């Protein structure tokens with residue numbers, strides 16, 4: 001199903017339902033901190049499998065036990081779509 005750019009109001013509603021996410025440079029952004037490097041990598045692997053299954057992938061940077069995430073829909077010229085909100089929700093679920 002073709003996705004569409006979410007409205008500002010839809011994004012604000014999504015942010016209220018998510019934990020510690022914000023819009024930074026037009027993308028959904030969150031900074032995660034895990035107990036160890038191994039926990040950070042384990043989480044990234046679990047997210048990667050979900051991302052591949054749903055064909056929607058994060059932009060992220062890992063330094064030791066921290067992972068910075070930016071989510072946007074490249075097919076919509078990096079607008080935020082429901083796919084990004086869904087991935088953010090799954091990332092929080094997998095982070096425990």
Ligand SMILES: C[C@H](O)[C@H](O)[C@H]1CNC2=NC(N)=NC(=O)C2=N1
Nearest residue numbers: 055056057058072073074075076
């Ligand atoms: C052909 C296209 O690249 C694929 O459908 C997927 C791959 N993963 C993707 N990930 C993200 N974040 N945005 C996309 O538009 C996207 N497209």
